[in-house]
Amino acid sequence: MYQQYSITDSFGIQAPASMKVEGFVPANNLYVPAIKPYVFRKDHLRDVLAFLGAHNGDGLYLTGPTGSGKTSLLEQVAARLNWGVHSVTGHGRLELNDLLGQYMLVDGGAMKWIDGPLTLAVRLGHVLLINEIDAIDPAELIGLNEIVEGKPLTIPQTGDVIAPHPKFRLVATGNSAGSG
Template sequence: MYQQYSVADTFGVSAPASMTVEGFVPANNPFVPVQKPYVFRREPLRDVLAFFRNPNGDGLYITGPTGSGKTSLVEQAAARLHWGVHAVAGHGRLEFNDLLGQFVLTGNGTMKWTDGPLTSAVRHGHVLLLNEIDATDPAELLGLNDIVEGKPLMIAATDEVVMPHPKFRLVATGNSAGAGDQSGLYQGVMRQSVAFMDRFRLMEVGYPEPDDEMSMLERTVPTMPLSIRERMIQLANEIRKVFIGGSDSSGLLSITMSTRSLLRWAQLSANYKGSPNALAYALDRALVLRGDAAEREAIHRLAQDVFGSDWQV
């Protein structure tokens, strides 16, 4: 049922040959995420694997800016360990009972209980991944307090008591760290209960380093000239700086260049290769058309500064 995986070989990172992590034997589990090409960063991976190995009665809360790879880190680590994942998107109308399950009508007219993502993860030893958890009503999340600590899951509708599988893990992601959004960048973020947050260990994931994003671009568009890829990454980081804000700019953009958007831009640029304005045309469709007129102009000005004569609109 379980097997040891070499950290170095499985995740493509520098690690001692003797360093392993326990996962599941491949078994065609439909809840295991699809494995995709992925560049793991050493520090975030270390924290996730340490949590998978031994949560010590904690959940794992991953915070960081939008598009920094919080969700993909967990899913791709689980994919390589053949660990099932139940991903749920947080929102203001999400209720605890949605996570537990519900009765559904069968073909013969009877009612049958169907496990929700929480119950299924607890029962089978999967990861419950609550994305954008800080957009959820904190009162609805209090029902998770006991289960994070390893206590049985009580299903009142069926009077069933589900003992947590030893491999059950609870991971949450959020753009804030549970204390609300102080930056004003994220709509709908709610301050979470201190008692709930106290049940999590925290880790922060920022945008990848340029070398890591370069590795991703090399895999995505291997024929693109190095100088173009370097400047694409430079522009992405300039956009992120303006989005986040700082001493020179205070969140002047409402959109940002995630790694996902960067790779989309590169792919579209390759598709439109040969057009006189391929980079600009692709950037608009990858990101810029989500902004208003002033934001579009600001991003194109940044691009002109970065690319110089290679930038044509």
């Protein structure tokens, strides 16, 4: 399920052979981003790898100007570690329920619960990447506090209570450095 990856081999950064990072065993996982050519900066890579290794009851906020590579940094680290990513772009009408999931009509006219990106990431041990988090109403984001701290996710519509997978992580990007 998990394996160790060499920093040098995986990210093209010179590091002692003993420096390794844990990721997932390669599998046919549609949520793992495709590997693309990428030049990693040591300081940024260090911060992302430290967070993925141990989130310590917190999320990771990547900030910088539009087009600076916040999203691609996370995606390319995840691609090299075979770590699934569920990406959502924030906007003023995004609600916590959009992240949880919804009931949908299926064949035969029955209603079936379909997990949203947050629920899938929590269940599978993936990263939930929320781009442009500063565009979301802060009142909606409060619902993420407990899950980031490692508490179970409760889905009000179904009554399900989901213990977060130990590898679940929440990463957000924004342009405002938290002032928006």
